[in-house]
Amino acid sequence: MSSNEIDALLRSFGSAKPQGVPSSVVERIEDTLHRLPARSELARRSQRIRRLAMAVASMAIIGGAVASYAVFSKEQPLGSSDIARISSNNPIVQPADYIRRPILGSLLDDSSMDKNGPVVTDHGITFMLRDVIYDGAEMEIRYSVRSDKEIDDYMLDANITMDGRDAGKVGYVSAEEPGNLQHRFEKSGPGQYEGAIRTWKLSYSGYRPASFHFKIETTKIGNQAGNWSLDIPVAKTENMTVIFSDLKKTAEEGTIAMKRIVLSPVSTQVSYRFEEGKLDRTSWFGVAVMGDDGTFYGGQSGNSTSSLGYMDIGPVASGTQALLIRPYYEDYRNTMHIENKDLFHTEMLKQPTAEDPLNLPLGEGRELSVTSIEYLADRTVIHSDSVLVGGSYAVQDEQGKMLLPLTFGSDGSIEFKPISKDAKLTFLTRPTYPPRFIPELELRVDIPELQADSPQP
Numbered sequence: 001m002s003s004n005e006i007d008a009l010l011r012s013f014g015s016a017k018p019q020g021v022p023s024s025v026v027e028r029i030e031d032t033l034h035r036l037p038a039r040s041e042l043a044r045r046s047q048r049i050r051r052l053a054m055a056v057a058s059m060a061i062i063g064g065a066v067a068s069y070a071v072f073s074k075e076q077p078l079g080s081s082d083i084a085r086i087s088s089n090n091p092i093v094q095p096a097d098y099i100r101r102p103i104l105g106s107l108l109d110d111s112s113m114d115k116n117g118p119v120v121t122d123h124g125i126t127f128m129l130r131d132v133i134y135d136g137a138e139m140e141i142r143y144s145v146r147s148d149k150e151i152d153d154y155m156l157d158a159n160i161t162m163d164g165r166d167a168g169k170v171g172y173v174s175a176e177e178p179g180n181l182q183h184r185f186e187k188s189g190p191g192q193y194e195g196a197i198r199t200w201k202l203s204y205s206g207y208r209p210a211s212f213h214f215k216i217e218t219t220k221i222g223n224q225a226g227n228w229s230l231d232i233p234v235a236k237t238e239n240m241t242v243i244f245s246d247l248k249k250t251a252e253e254g255t256i257a258m259k260r261i262v263l264s265p266v267s268t269q270v271s272y273r274f275e276e277g278k279l280d281r282t283s284w285f286g287v288a289v290m291g292d293d294g295t296f297y298g299g300q301s302g303n304s305t306s307s308l309g310y311m312d313i314g315p316v317a318s319g320t321q322a323l324l325i326r327p328y329y330e331d332y333r334n335t336m337h338i339e340n341k342d343l344f345h346t347e348m349l350k351q352p353t354a355e356d357p358l359n360l361p362l363g364e365g366r367e368l369s370v371t372s373i374e375y376l377a378d379r380t381v382i383h384s385d386s387v388l389v390g391g392s393y394a395v396q397d398e399q400g401k402m403l404l405p406l407t408f409g410s411d412g413s414i415e416f417k418p419i420s421k422d423a424k425l426t427f428l429t430r431p432t433y434p435p436r437f438i439p440e441l442e443l444r445v446d447i448p449e450l451q452a453d454s455p456q457p
Contacts (some may be wrong), residue, residue, distance in 0.1 A: 122427035147191035157220035251440035331433035363431030
């Protein structure tokens with residue numbers, strides 16, 4: 001991986017934002033494209049950029065919410081030099097849509113475990129579609145896999161369509177176009193797995209019908225290639241809460257006014273209006289959405305406020321009593337390019353513990369601490385305080401190869417394929433700088449008791 005690519009990885013996903021708000025250039029580009037008037041061209045370009053975005057998003061580790069490491073597809077031409085050429089005169093907005101809490105709590109404890117849908121068996125492996133939830137903006141698929149034998153290197157390669165239209169795919173890590181959907185799974189027993197697949201940015205697509213014909217075509221489970229294809233009719237869920245709000249605040253920086261918030265077990269849609277006043281032009285302006293318990297759910301920032309106003313973020317956990325809408329300034333230094341040699345390289349010389357963590361420098365005396373690593377049979381889990389400090393890191397082995405994450409926890413934990421306990425790991429971090437919140441513009445939106453199917457913390 002080149003110096004430019006590593007810097008883009010850490011800069012795009014690692015800036016110190018409110019509880020992990022990133023400054024992902026590819027997402028800024030995608031949102032810029034979404035504002036173009038020609039929707040046919042938008043769809044084509046958006047699909048291309050989405051592949052790029054997910055290539056980056058499949059690779060970074062973000063302070064807390066979701067993260068990723070860049071698998072940079074062969075089509076991916078964007079390096080830090082390209083980032084520098086983006087004109088500052090163009091409004092660029094970056095929603096943290098990928099920074100969503102994927103699934104909270106254990107999949108083995110959620111209500112979908114009681115649902116049994118259609119099944120298909122190939123090569124002795126049975127794939128069951130438990131449930132599909134669609135809220136008109138995003139979609140979540142729950143599935144189950146059973147085999148009489150252990151499944152080596154469990155992963156899933158699958159394509160998803162809505163009425164025959166591509167809605168994304170899972171896996172294909174080694175392919176030219178890797179998967180672009182969130183995927184989480186847990187081992188429930190010998191040869192048994194529960195999984196959840198979630199779309200992201202479906203809300204920006206041009207096809208979101210009230211009902212549709214859903215199809216999933218699975219081509220590989222673990223190391224076994226095969227054909228597991230299932231399809232069912234899907235309709236928009238009625239399990240949604242819509243909150244209309246006339247909250248508004250005005251300060252020197254401008255006026256922010258809420259419009260509405262739509263809550264579902266799958267996503268949260270936040271609509272608001274911002275009228276610009278006297279802003280500090282040396283920094284980007286952004287808006288973050290957080291729970292009353294400090295949980296970060298998403299946000300957006302840019303060098304122009306003209307396109308702020310809508311966020312498609314993750315589902316809000318049950319028990320949350322309010323959402324905080326928090327305007328802030330992002331430090332411009334978080335978006336500056338630095339060479340690979342200027343990144344902080346920290347070798348792991350011993351196993352970290354909560355009492356003796358592996359401290360990763362973030363600059364100016366700030367640190368991110370890796371507090372423990374779990375070496376399980378089917379995965380390795382790295383725990384850190386990235387949520388609290390708003391930093392990020394990338395991990396590479398002794399050959400310099402980046403380790404690809406499987407899924408991300410709301411507490412900042414990251415799951416990988418099994419890693420040897422004797423592996424020599426190096427953690428990469430870059431200097432990051434905290435945001436400046438604008439308390440005079442902060443809004444608190446009280447929300448009713450959330451649906452029973454909402455994620456649990």
